[in-house]
Amino acid sequence: MPERPDAPDLLATARALLLESLLPALPRERQLEARMIARAMEIAARPAPPAATVLAGATAMIRAGQADPGEPAHAALLAAIREELRARCAVSDPRAIREKTP
Amino acid sequence: MARLSGGAIQQNWGVEATLDSAPQRWVLRTDNATTLAVSRSRVEEFALLRAAHEAGVTVAEPLFCCADAGVAGAPFFVMRRVAGTASGHALAKAAAARGGNTALAAAHGRELARIHRIRPPRAELAFLGHNDFIAEMRARLDDAGTPRPALEWGLRHMERNAPPALPPVLLHRDFRSGNVMVDGDAVTAVLDWEFAGWGDPYEDLGWFTARCWRFGQDHLEAGGIGPLDAFLAGYAAEAGWTPDPARVRYWQLGATIRWAVIAADQALRHISGQERSLELALTGHMVPGLEWEVLEMANAGTP
Known part of the structure; x- marks a missing residue:
């Protein structure tokens, strides 16, 4: 120890x-x-946030319109992005989240 | 000669000189050892300053330019020194203390409209590129190599909701409080032209009014200085047309995305060892908060 x-x-x-x-x-x-x-x-x-593996491939999906409103992946991907971002903001800039919540 | 407060990229030196026995107060502007690849050269910035000066934009009068790096170690130019200060935080604090500075917000609007009166083609500004905003941001994200899905989300939102393009004008592309010299309620010089290019005038309107450039005075939408309508009225008086606030908001999203991309690139300059700096390192930690704001704007029904 x-x-x-x-x-x-x-x-x-x-x-x-x-x-x-x-x-x-x-x-x-x-x-x-x-x-x-x-x-x-x-x-x-502050402790470092965990690596977000669920977001692998998100860039290509978003650019191709596969996460647009109305697409099946839309809600789940948005939630995953928020979760990953919440963890990174908690280290780098916690006030960003306290001010407003998407 | 004495070093003045400068940017992260350039150096500014105050020069006291005598020309034909008349005392002169000048500013010599040159590069730091390492420079952002997307930043204009001093020679090009001098050409922009001349074009702006001729178009009636309030700038420090450009005087001489030296492209020969052998003279001072890097190319430089000299402009007349003007009175005033360019501290975004100090200006916002002073404006908020009096409930917003409507006159100064309008003055910023008029200056931006004068810049936008410069339209292509212009032979002396042939080095300027035409800006495809979304493609440029995606390319920079790819180059940086860190996936940023929230910024992708914002860019896709912009792509799906893009208004019809306006004829291109000269964009300053860093027109914000802190890059405009101010004395009292007057603009004395628009500074820092190194990111200029041709594009949609709303991009500059969004940059100036985005939350990230309000220096803590969020309720003063025009750069932390005054109300949005005063700024847009100043713009309209000089431009002859009134900007649509909904379209300004669309470009506030663009501004937040672009500042996040730039901030991430600044941190990379530190991480890569190109320029070790605590200021650059901390700028990187502003990115998650900006990404959060982008996601919020893109999902708030921004047109």
Whole structure:
């Protein structure tokens, strides 16, 4: 078993130090860089989403019109795309989903 | 000479010079070491700036161009320096604080209409391509190599719902807050012409008004600056025709797809090692949220 605290804990603790202690001491023109570093740490601390194998071949299907409204594959493919996207947004940009739901 | 705030691709240098004993304030624009393949050369950007200047678009007056990379390490051109700022976030914040800046939104509409008055064929702009939007986006997705079904979904939606094409005009293709220099309620210079091409004028209208370019002020549909109708009224006053808001929304979907494609490509520049940069890396993490928005727009009965 790896020594605790684990990676997400370390990143969260380091990020808090950066934002709460270091950021206010930085000159204004360098604060954006500190915020970018904090954002990278926030994303890196989240677990990676699983690979979505169900979407293999989706591009060709969509381009060929086989997932258009009225086609049998339409609803199932749309649901699969949403599920995969929800998992990726949860890591990269959780607010994108909280704002609106398709 | 001093480095000014520039884009991810180009460098801008402020130049204080003396010409016939008169002091001059100029901007020298040149390339970063690595440049997006789809970006125009400095020589071509200079030709675009001249055409825009002649058409009455508010731009920094283009002065000289040097195609010889031996002089400064890369081709460059020099334009007159103009007053103002071009920070999308600061402008949106200031506009929102006063409930939207109708005058500035209209001013942006007028500028875009002036750009669109430039129509092909133009011998000095022969390097510009005609843009088939959907085909171009699919090709770029294929080149990038990562399947993005949500963007495919949006492109197929656009293909199925495509309105009849308008005669092509000069598109700026990056006309958004942050690429337009502003002083008070006035536009002082339209910047960053390197993505220009011929195409449907609505593409630029959608780009300016898409949610991804409202800098957090979602309720100010015209670039986070003001209401959509003020922007379109400004456009109509200069263009002589009034854009259809439904068709603008169709191209807001196009804008969101295109920004997602560009953002993914920017991340690839970091991942491939071509240009290691935290800013590019983080831009890649904007893509899933943009894909989500595309799916939402494509399934919301967007015309």
